[in-house]
Amino acid sequence: MTNNPVLSFLQQRNSSAKLTAPAPSAAQLNEIFKAALRAPDHGGLKPWSFITIEGDARVRLGELFVKAELSHGVQLDEDKIRKICSKPLRAPLIIAVAASVTESAKVPDIEQIISAGCAAQNILLAVEALGYAAIWRTGDVAYDDFVQDGLGLEQHQMLLGFLYIGTRDMPEKPLPERDVNTFVRSW
Ligand SMILES: Cc1cc2nc3c(=O)[nH]c(=O)nc-3n(C[C@H](O)[C@H](O)[C@H](O)COP(=O)(O)O)c2cc1C
Structure with a gap:
């Protein structure tokens, strides 16, 4: 301790798997993004891109997920379509986080992707x-390329995931006791 x-x-x-309104206000969101922009960043490439999705845009995201499945020839009955459409409605706000990877002799792609992952973690925190x-x-x-296109991402951008954000709608969960020594050794 x-x-x-x-x-x-x-x-x-x-994390909280169950979320409800309210989500952070616009002013709070601005502060949250300031934290994201403090991710470690080799070469100062700022390889970060964030897309906020709230309100009806969440409905459009669900529809995009369905269209993506259909574009791959997947058969979907009404039940399945409803289920997919409801996914983005699980939180009042979603932030899609993408790595904007630029070609660099000094900074490999993986480092830019990690940097965007760190930005995502800063948002969670x-x-x-x-x-x-x-x-x-x-x-x-x-x-899914279809989803990435639908979100307006370009070829050099890679979607790292969707951060579902809101107010916890479940009891605090017990956190696992983890033994640091399982993961750490000196060399
Ligand atoms: C890159 C990445 C992708 C993830 N994708 C999912 C996902 O699609 N569905 C899910 O339930 N959890 C996913 N998780 C895990 C959750 O975000 C969360 O970390 C997990 O439920 C453990 O909870 P905790 O963060 O409270 O330890 C993902 C985590 C990471 C880092």
Whole structure:
């Protein structure tokens, strides 16, 4: 146990699979994105791109997911279509996070993708710091070119996932006790 409040916050970060309104306000969202923009960034490439999806845009995202499945020839009955359409409605706000990868002799693609992943993590932390909750979700749709096109991403951009954001709508969950030594060794 630590007495340091920031460390304690980090050690207890966790996701909420169930979310409801309200989501962070526009002003809070601006602060959250400022945290995202402090992700470590080799070469100062700023390889980050964020798309906010709220309100009716969530309905359009569900429809995009369905169209993506249909474009691959997947047969969907009405029940399945309803299920897919309801997915983005699980939170009042979604932030799609993409890595904008530029060709660089010094900074390999993987480093730019990791940087965007760090930005996503900073968003999760900032959201939680403001008293809200979130969960990072992907699924096949996140890696689907049809979905990436539909979101307006360009060829050099890679979608890393959807951050579902809102207010926790489930009890706090017990966090697993993890033994640091299982994952750490000195060399
Ligand atoms: C890149 C990435 C993709 C993920 N995709 C999903 C997903 O599609 N569905 C899901 O339930 N959890 C997904 N997760 C895991 C959750 O975000 C979350 O971390 C997990 O439920 C464990 O909860 P915790 O964060 O409270 O430890 C993903 C996590 C990462 C880092």
